[in-house]
Amino acid sequence: MPAKREPPRELVRIPMVTLLKVPSLNYQTMDGDSAAIPRKGRFTLLNLWASWCAPCLAELEEFKERHSDLVDAGVEVVALALDGVGEDAGDPARASQRADVMGLPFRVGRASEQILTVLERLHVRLTPMELDLVIPLSLLIDREGRLSIIYKGAPGVDQILSDLTHSTVPRWKRLGAAAGLGGVSLEASHPTVAKATDQLEVSQRFQFAQDMWQGRLLDAAEIQFKETLALAPDFAEAANNLGLVHATRGEHGKAIEAYRKALSLRANFATAHMNLGLSLQAGNKVAEARQSLQRALELDPVLPEANDALGLLHAKMGELVVAKSYFKKETEVNPEFAEGFNHLGLIHLSLNEAKGALAPLRRSVALNPQNADAFNNLGVAYKRLDRLEEAGQAFEESVRAGPRFVPALINLGLHYLNAGKLAEAEQKLAEALALQPNSPKIKRDLSRVRSLLGRK
Incomplete structure (x- = not known):
């Protein structure tokens, strides 16, 4: 040796x-x-x-x-x-x-x-x-x-x-x-010292669990949140965040169980009510979801993303005017939330209010220049207002932000087609078809462009 x-x-x-x-x-x-x-x-x-x-x-x-x-x-x-x-x-x-x-x-x-x-x-x-x-x-x-x-x-x-x-x-x-x-x-030998050490350990475990959650290391986050709860069974935030881990995986049944555990520990936990509503909505439990989301807003009227969640719920139910009121409220209480402005703009489009869609959609892309969906919606609004040059620019920005975002590729391809730019139209529609090879609509549009180009 x-x-x-x-x-x-x-x-x-x-x-x-x-x-x-x-x-x-x-x-x-x-x-x-x-x-x-x-x-x-x-x-x-x-x-x-x-x-x-x-x-x-x-x-x-x-x-x-x-x-x-x-x-x-x-x-x-x-x-x-x-x-x-x-x-x-x-x-x-x-x-x-x-x-x-x-x-x-x-x-x-x-x-x-x-x-x-x-x-x-x-x-x-x-x-x-x-x-x-x-x-x-x-x-x-x-x-x-x-x-x-x-x-x-x-x-x-x-x-x-x-x-x-x-x-x-x-x-x-x-x-x-x-x-x-x-x-x-x-x-x-001293319970008060042991309790203080317990609290330190709980804090360390919870903070590390948060780190893993934010880094999307979901298995590690789940383990740490569960170990936190084993040490501190009455820790409502840990139960709520365990629910977030499950919801991110699409395990909404487990998420609902965790959120309800959090609410059993703290009945007035607004964020847990909102998260419960989102998972209930994912499970098509619409009435229960609406009740949970409304309760969240009763407890905290300015809770970020709660109004947006209720807006999405009502939009899914076809109640577009009600949905618009919630989206508008979200943009008022959460003015830096880009997706809230995108949803408000989209609901204006759904109500055939293209002019009203412009301001929220512009705000959305200003807050998040990488939001391909918002740029695409902005392009649709400009197109409906016959502002075609601006529509084309918005569709191009959408493709820049999301090169694989099929709706924008289609819209940009059709914009090029209407502008007589057949080669560019063919390229974008071909890219869209490569991503969705079974789409009859893309096939028809691409066939039309190639026919105009004299190709089969």
């Missing part, structure tokens, strides 16, 4: 008090295949390195020399290179070459922006007083997939092996290890 290596003085070792599960993270191997970490049932040592980082390479050499010790202890090393990721100017090919030359016996691959974002969020939520992430950086993940220790710098294999039991001890012992203090923790 090689000589044991003492950890360098610059090492920062950060034991976790709260044990958060690390989301399943996909990475690319040096051969270009896809793989995932962590793997439940074994320890994972996730190491970040770069080909230009001398301490990183020295650490990888030690992992190589002590690989059998790590394997015997049930530790799987996964070393991900940062070369060329984000702002790093390194060459990914150089990292691959370096790994080949070193002959590393464990899994090696490339990090990604998503992996760095998740690790940064874990770092922020669990170690708010620490500085930025640096390399070499290693994360010890336990057999349950929970982050146990963060190492900034090279800890040495002996330190890693001695830390494998950290996540198995009671929280008060983990707290002592994290604080680096001797003595007896007050948490073990």
Whole structure:
């Protein structure tokens, strides 16, 4: 066995008090295949390195020399290179070459922006007083997939092996290890101290769940919201946000259950009433949906997107005038909500009020220049008012914002056709047909253009 290596003085070792599960993270191997970490049932040592980082390479050499010790202890090393990721100017090919030359016996691959974002969020939520992430950086993940220790710098294999039991001890012992203090923790014998620590853990779990939700890592968000609720069963926001995760997946039955749980905890929770209404509407439970949405507005008349949701509900029921009143109210209470203005403009079009549609649709595209639907609706309004040049410009902007947005491709193709630009019309209609190859209307329009061009 090689000589044991003492950890360098610059090492920062950060034991976790709260044990958060690390989301399943996909990475690319040096051969270009896809793989995932962590793997439940074994320890994972996730190491970040770069080909230009001398301490990183020295650490990888030690992992190589002590690989059998790590394997015997049930530790799987996964070393991900940062070369060329984000702002790093390194060459990914150089990292691959370096790994080949070193002959590393464990899994090696490339990090990604998503992996760095998740690790940064874990770092922020669990170690708010620490500085930025640096390399070499290693994360010890336990057999349950929970982050146990963060190492900034090279800890040495002996330190890693001695830390494998950290996540198995009671929280008060983990707290002592994290604080680096001797003595007896007050948490073990004082309920008020334990309660304060519980509240901190709940907050950390909830905030990390929010991070995962905002990053659309839905499986990770679901786990963290559920673990938050296991610690704090009366946490209405966690129940509501768990519902959002289910709704995003289209699991509206589960979402409804979560929203109702939130409302059982806080009956006057306006946002939960609105979310419940949206999921009920998705399940075609129109009467219940309207009741929930109206209750949300009774509790909070300026609740963002609640008026818009009721407008969509009434529009779906064919009650266009009522829908227009709700959309108008939404634009008044939520003047930065681009989609609310788009819906107001669209309902004007549905009521054959093309002139009235212009102002809200212009406002919508000003707020969100990437809204292909709003630009397309604006083009329709201009076309109905016989303002054809402006209609064409709006359709072109719609295609710019959404190159695969079929309604805009069709409208722009027909605009070119009416303007005598047959080649351009053929191109846009062909693009639309490629996206919707079974559309009889697109086929007819394209056939008409090609006939005018003298083609079959």
